[in-house]
Amino acid sequence: MFDLDAFLPFRLNLLAERISRLVQPVYRDSHGLSRAEWRVLAHLGARGHSTASALIGLTAMDKVKVSRAISGLETRGWIARTTDDRDRRISRLALSPQGRAALDGLAPVMTAREAEVLAGLNPVQRARLVAALADLEAALAAAD
Template sequence: MDILELESFLPYRLYRLADAVSHEFSKIYKDRHGLTRPEWRTLAGLGQHGTMTAKALGEQSAMHKTKVSRAVAELERRRWLTRTPDESDRRVEHLTLTKAGLAAYREMVPLAKAFERELLARLGAEEQTAIVDGVAALEACLGQSVVGANRMSSEG
């Protein structure tokens, strides 16, 4: 019988690594603002793109629609985002950060970038290049659409 050593199985290793990095980064947005991972991803998506629909947020952040819905409701409760019904389709809402939401996002951007720099600084220059290029290559072969594929992006 052929046995799969889970600890050396690349998909499992990538999952564990992504989870560990995300957990480390979550300490920043949890400590700073008490955000959950879906709330952070929603805040970050709207901060990056401006106005988005919940469906677009889910696609961009790889979150299930129920997680997006809960995150949107919580950020709205905090008065960090507003919902505007679509003029042609009342089932669709356009989500936009308020001034308070945008302020929280702007506060988090340098912290997120510093986290990414510090994470990569744990590696040597060749390792940094290898990880960034390797992630981009995997994304490309799996059909992932990534803006700035020459940079590793903190998932959080």
């Protein structure tokens, strides 16, 4: 018999969804952001700039979701689009000052919510979890 509760993809997906639902009110209620918009905003904040196609891979979202998220953030004036100097067909995306301010306001609240989510783990367990996830990511990247 197949043990779904021991099947790693199922467990990770379930945890990711539950955690996302716990943190979603922070960005949704305060700024009206969708989950996709939050992910794009956070990735641009962490990386400085990106392209839409790179964001598809970085966020693990499909093209339509990324496109809609970019459009929503552009409408708010939170991201700016520039043309790549070497290839005029490529648009680079970066946070605008308003987008940076929004992210800077959200980041401490999101970090606090993350701490609430992880409160059931002691510091050693947290470190092990982070290390195990990094190892799994590296193994999957090597397999690609």
